[in-house]
Amino acid sequence: MAKTESSKKKSQSKDNQSNTMPNRFIRLLKDERTHFILGLIVLVGVIYVALSLISFFYTGAADQSKIQDPWYINMGGNDANIENWTGAIGAHIAEAMINRGFGVAAFAWLIFPIVVGLRLMSVRAIELWKAFIYPMLIMVWLSLFLGTTLSYVYKDTFLFLGGEHGYYLGEWMRSKFGWSGTVLVLAVTCLIFCIIIFSGTLPFLRSLFKRKPKPEVPFAAEAATVSAASMEVETEMIADPKENTLTIEVDDLDEEDPFVVGTEEESPKEESDFEVVAPQPETYQPALSTAEAHHLFDNNKPLDNEDEYDQSSLGEYDPTIDLSHYKFPVLELLKEYNNGITSVDMDEQNANKHKIINTLKNYGIEIDSIKATVGPTITLYEIVPKPGVRISKIKNLEDDIALSLAALGIRIIAPIPGKGTIGIEVPNRDPQIVSMRSVISSKKFQESRYDLPVAFGSTITNEIFMLDLCKMPHLLVAGATGQGKSVGLNAIIASLLYKKHPSTLKFVLVDPKKVEFNIYSGIEKHFLAKLPDGEEAIITDVSKVVQTLNSLTKEMDDRYELLKKAHVRNIKEYNAKFVSRHLNPEKGHKFLPYIVVIIDEFGDLIMQAGKEVELPIARIAQLARAVGIHMVIATQRPSTNIITGVIKANFPARVAFRVMAMVDSRTILDTPGANQLIGRGDMLFSQGGDLVRVQCAFVDTPEVENIVKYISQQQSYPTAFYLPEYVGGESEGNDLSDVDLSKRDPLFEEAARLIVASQQGSTSLIQRKFSIGYNRAGRLADQLEAAGIIGPPDGSKPRQVLISDEYNLEMKLKNL
Numbered sequence: 001m002a003k004t005e006s007s008k009k010k011s012q013s014k015d016n017q018s019n020t021m022p023n024r025f026i027r028l029l030k031d032e033r034t035h036f037i038l039g040l041i042v043l044v045g046v047i048y049v050a051l052s053l054i055s056f057f058y059t060g061a062a063d064q065s066k067i068q069d070p071w072y073i074n075m076g077g078n079d080a081n082i083e084n085w086t087g088a089i090g091a092h093i094a095e096a097m098i099n100r101g102f103g104v105a106a107f108a109w110l111i112f113p114i115v116v117g118l119r120l121m122s123v124r125a126i127e128l129w130k131a132f133i134y135p136m137l138i139m140v141w142l143s144l145f146l147g148t149t150l151s152y153v154y155k156d157t158f159l160f161l162g163g164e165h166g167y168y169l170g171e172w173m174r175s176k177f178g179w180s181g182t183v184l185v186l187a188v189t190c191l192i193f194c195i196i197i198f199s200g201t202l203p204f205l206r207s208l209f210k211r212k213p214k215p216e217v218p219f220a221a222e223a224a225t226v227s228a229a230s231m232e233v234e235t236e237m238i239a240d241p242k243e244n245t246l247t248i249e250v251d252d253l254d255e256e257d258p259f260v261v262g263t264e265e266e267s268p269k270e271e272s273d274f275e276v277v278a279p280q281p282e283t284y285q286p287a288l289s290t291a292e293a294h295h296l297f298d299n300n301k302p303l304d305n306e307d308e309y310d311q312s313s314l315g316e317y318d319p320t321i322d323l324s325h326y327k328f329p330v331l332e333l334l335k336e337y338n339n340g341i342t343s344v345d346m347d348e349q350n351a352n353k354h355k356i357i358n359t360l361k362n363y364g365i366e367i368d369s370i371k372a373t374v375g376p377t378i379t380l381y382e383i384v385p386k387p388g389v390r391i392s393k394i395k396n397l398e399d400d401i402a403l404s405l406a407a408l409g410i411r412i413i414a415p416i417p418g419k420g421t422i423g424i425e426v427p428n429r430d431p432q433i434v435s436m437r438s439v440i441s442s443k444k445f446q447e448s449r450y451d452l453p454v455a456f457g458s459t460i461t462n463e464i465f466m467l468d469l470c471k472m473p474h475l476l477v478a479g480a481t482g483q484g485k486s487v488g489l490n491a492i493i494a495s496l497l498y499k500k501h502p503s504t505l506k507f508v509l510v511d512p513k514k515v516e517f518n519i520y521s522g523i524e525k526h527f528l529a530k531l532p533d534g535e536e537a538i539i540t541d542v543s544k545v546v547q548t549l550n551s552l553t554k555e556m557d558d559r560y561e562l563l564k565k566a567h568v569r570n571i572k573e574y575n576a577k578f579v580s581r582h583l584n585p586e587k588g589h590k591f592l593p594y595i596v597v598i599i600d601e602f603g604d605l606i607m608q609a610g611k612e613v614e615l616p617i618a619r620i621a622q623l624a625r626a627v628g629i630h631m632v633i634a635t636q637r638p639s640t641n642i643i644t645g646v647i648k649a650n651f652p653a654r655v656a657f658r659v660m661a662m663v664d665s666r667t668i669l670d671t672p673g674a675n676q677l678i679g680r681g682d683m684l685f686s687q688g689g690d691l692v693r694v695q696c697a698f699v700d701t702p703e704v705e706n707i708v709k710y711i712s713q714q715q716s717y718p719t720a721f722y723l724p725e726y727v728g729g730e731s732e733g734n735d736l737s738d739v740d741l742s743k744r745d746p747l748f749e750e751a752a753r754l755i756v757a758s759q760q761g762s763t764s765l766i767q768r769k770f771s772i773g774y775n776r777a778g779r780l781a782d783q784l785e786a787a788g789i790i791g792p793p794d795g796s797k798p799r800q801v802l803i804s805d806e807y808n809l810e811m812k813l814k815n816l
């Protein structure tokens with residue numbers, strides 16, 4: 001009972017406290033209605049003052065003589081017969097603001113109270129400092145301008161257009177700086193205000209200093225101008241023919257623009273600055289003549305020009321000597337699909353820009369700027385969100401943006417690595433073909449000094465995308481059927497054919513589908529490698545594939561043997577030593593061409609031959625880099641039973657064409673993305689985690705036929721390049737296929753370290769060191785052989801140790 005009494009008292013005293021005068025007053029001030037009423041009062045005041053100012057122009061002359069006290073200090077003065085519409089007070093306000101103050105510019109005083117009023121009424125929230133500073137700057141300047149220029153009429157009029165402020169300040173400036181100084185100050189301050197206040201000023205001023213487009217660079221100008229005109233877009237084009245870039249700066253005056261001039265939510269600067277860039281291929285060359293092309297490629301050949309002949313007569317060996325008249329394929333064999341130039345459809349660009357901005361806005365995401373880079377098939381919109389926007393929020397809008405743009409293949413990169421922006425990739429309405437010809441004729445390809453140059457195509461920013469297969473060192477290509485895989489493989493082969501002499505490169509082509517590589521049979525004696533008893537150089541039969549792969553592992557072991565004898569670490573050093581005649585051919589030394597193994601539909605092989613194929617592939621992938629054997633394997637079934645852990649671990653470079661499911665993309669690239677591609681050669685390249693979106697160069701069957709015909713008509717070697725005969729099939733090979741590396745002996749790693757440290761592949765050493773029986777040591781040796789750490793048994797001699805140091809061993813153990 002007593003408790004309730006005391007709590008009652010407590011609540012009463014609380015009520016009393018909250019009802020005290022100051023509290024009530026604070027509540028009143030916070031009340032929404034109070035704000036509205038105050039805002040309304042301020043706006044009414046503004047209207048009153050505005051009317052007084054307007055009225056001043058009509059009644060000022062008549063009232064002038066009645067206003068003795070302009071600042072209205074003596075309010076009890078004679079106010080009779082004042083004609084100003086707002087009475088004596090209004091007349092005095094107008095007189096003070098206009099004539100005694102800033103002239104007509106005095107209207108600028110009204111902006112700030114309007115903004116305050118609207119804010120109080122919660123009608124519009126505009127930043128107060130902007131509403132104060134900008135009008136003040138304009139008022140001071142305008143008053144000075146009018147006061148200076150119209151000073152001579154001040155004596156004859158009741159209306160001082162610049163006010164006394166303008167007049168006296170102008171007088172003072174003229175006395176200090178003279179007329180010309182005053183004009184200069186006015187001009188410069190005007191420019192500074194414009195730069196601060198209007199965002200279009202700076203691009204406009206810059207464009208005045210930039211070079212005008214030349215008539216001989218007409219690309220895309222027409223399209224852009226036509227569509228720009230139809231959209232009432234003020235478009236300014238700057239084309240630099242030397243850099244082959246086209247920059248279009250757009251001042252979009254579209255009334256649909258969501259910003260309202262003068263509001264702070266979207267200032268004109270932020271959305272009207274829409275830069276569209278369509279970088280052109282760095283050096284696009286029109287078709288070279290055959291003669292020029294010969295010249296070009298002859299110069300590029302590493303060892304096939306006349307200088308080298310001279311050097312060989314001085315003692316250097318020339319590996320190309322047998323086919324010294326070999327002519328590299330010429331550009332004319334390839335087709336021109338377009339002029340290699342990306343045109344810009346401003347209509348599309350602006351529409352996409354608006355849709356992106358509006359979609360983001362619908363989800364409450366404001367942006368600072370947006371820029372478009374137009375590529376051959378994809379446009380990259382780079383946006384800078386306003387501070388405070390969470391990146392994951394934008395990333396989650398992928399589907400909504402795709403829906404609003406009604407386009408497939410939208411990819412959001414948030415953030416773009418190395419830049420502070422967010423990228424939205426949108427497919428172009430009219431995708432352009434990147435021709436193999438434009439890629440081959442590019443400066444980058446022509447001047448490349450890569451050992452195995454592979455030109456894939458063009459990036460979004462129209463740069464030629466090239467890689468050195470030697471460095472990759474193997475490549476995994478995957479993509480659903482019909483998305484451009486075969487074209488991609490042909491592009492790889494074609495770029496190598498354009499750069500390599502038959503003496504320096506051999507292909508092993510595996511084609512279980514039997515249709516893709518048949519076209520290359522014409523260059524068998526120039527460029528293909530095969531088994532000595534192989535009838536066809538293009539391998540289509542699964543049993544032949546197994547034999548060929550095993551033969552390649554033998555070639556690899558033989559090459560390692562040669563490298564070891566020559567005391568060099570890799571094929572490059574070996575060949576250099578051989579060319580300089582430091583290696584005796586009588587001792588089995590020979591010039592070693594690179595071998596590129598290309599396997600189309602690797603999935604079919606794994607399904608049919610399983611481990612028989614996987615193990616040699618894994619072994620070659622692990623070891624063959626140093627001896628110049630590189631693999632490109634392609635599959636349209638990117639499932640985990642085909643792209644196994646062993647394959648993935650050994651193929652760090654991967655190309656993904658479009659796949660149908662995100663899980664497939666993850667299998668190939670370890671990340672989603674390939675499921676969002678648009679097909680027809682749209683691909684993602686990944687190495688070490690970095691993803692690059694590339695439009696694969698298109699090379700059609702007739703073009704490949706032309707290249708093959710051009711080469712096949714020339715003098716060739718008498719036969720294809722013969723791979724060594726594979727002899728270990730019945731004995732060690734069979735034993736090894738029984739070895740299951742997933743069930744390794746617990747001593748496996750210790751034994752491997754022992755063998756590599758001692759460089760002795762001896763089973764009895766393992767037996768002794770670990771005090772184990774002969775059978776277990778033998779099993780360990782077999783496992784070490786299957787893992788590619790030691791070679792096969794060699795009679796009574798210890799087995800060869802294939803790993804030279806502990807570092808390489810650790811890498812290998814990690815990948816097992």
Ligand SMILES: Nc1ncnc2c1ncn2[C@@H]1O[C@H](COP(=O)(O)OP(=O)(O)OP(=O)(O)O)[C@@H](O)[C@H]1O
Nearest residue numbers: 480481482483484485486487636680681696697698
């Ligand atoms: N880079 C490209 N540029 C333009 N179009 C392309 C490109 N690559 C492929 N295409 C188009 O896609 C079609 C299919 O390409 P391709 O034959 O390479 O597919 P694929 O993935 O090898 O299919 P499959 O696995 O069934 O052989 C081509 O005929 C061509 O029309």
